[in-house]
Amino acid sequence: MAVHETERRAMTRALELAAGGPRGINPQVGAVILSPTGEILAEGWHHGAGTPHAEVDALSKLAEGAARGATAVVTLEPCNHTGRTGPCALALIDAGISRVIYSLDDPGVVSGGGAERLRNAGVEVESGEQSDTARAVIADWLTAHRLGRPHITVKWAQSLDGRAAANDGTSQWITGPLARADVHRRRAAADAIVVGTGTVLADDPALTARDGDALYEHQPIPVIIGSRTTPADAVVRRHPHEPLFYDTRDLHAVVAGLQSRGIQRVFIEGGPTLASAFLAAGLADSVLAYIAPVLLGGDRLALTDIGVPTIDGALRLTVEEWVPLGPDLLAVARMSENDPHVNEPDLNEGVR
Structure with a gap:
């Protein structure tokens, strides 16, 4: 019928x-x-x-x-x-x-x-x-159910020639205001936002999701990975949520810890080192690449080693959407179904 x-x-x-x-x-x-x-x-x-x-x-x-x-x-x-x-x-x-x-x-x-x-x-x-x-x-829940871990989005901003910063380390701002506003909107849809201690020490980020000068109602929990101490006066310590600290290089352990807290959507925004580490570990389901029409040259690449020794080992992505954001362009992509990183066993038999 x-x-x-x-x-x-x-x-x-x-x-x-x-x-x-x-x-x-x-x-x-x-x-x-x-x-x-x-x-x-x-x-x-x-x-x-x-x-x-x-x-x-x-x-x-x-x-x-x-x-x-x-x-x-x-x-x-x-x-x-x-x-x-x-x-x-x-x-x-x-x-x-x-x-x-x-x-x-x-x-x-x-x-x-x-x-x-x-x-x-x-x-x-x-x-x-x-x-x-x-x-x-429920796309994120379906990913978590299939893989036994949260859905993980890796985000970065880059110049047209693939750099995340100029040679002196400055990177604010590669992209324009529309792209930055889009990042904050997507942060607000996440349960946790992850950076490394290097980013905290270099940029002192708030790790909040802002709508102009105001905060979005939903705020991602800040997660900081690394062995260096976050200063007592760091801006992130004034976040609406208590930051979570992981003194480890074991990203699988971090992700398992987030899963145990009921976190379903993770937003990786910690710079080239952390983004590359998550990709190399096979801990990425989608990618947000914000591309600005500027050229920087130099060695400060948006990604470093992601464990691809030859072209045959390339991590294949499927672009779901190209989003113009003023002069910038956002590539919204997911890991392709034929990539071995996404074909992990179902570790979750349902908790409803």
């Missing part, structure tokens, strides 16, 4: 609800319950780990029996396991839901399979509605 226009609109609403939910160790999910005549009976979304899932949140707003014969429109396949909460597939069955429409299959080995359970109980199920939009909403 095809998805009706009313159900399609309900999915659009469910996706809006999902996008407004908190980011963290669980996916953002939204749900809308429709009456047999297409009226919205209830809405729900996942409010965070340990709270009712979106479907149960929506059902809780209805009187007993009010969902019988109704349709549940959900952005992710209803889960099929008991974790901190019970299986949503069973909750929908018990409520008398007769039809379920969802966007994406749950990739969890343990939590998946809800659609089959629903069908076995006689519930009509349709999948794939607005799946591309749903995938974009």
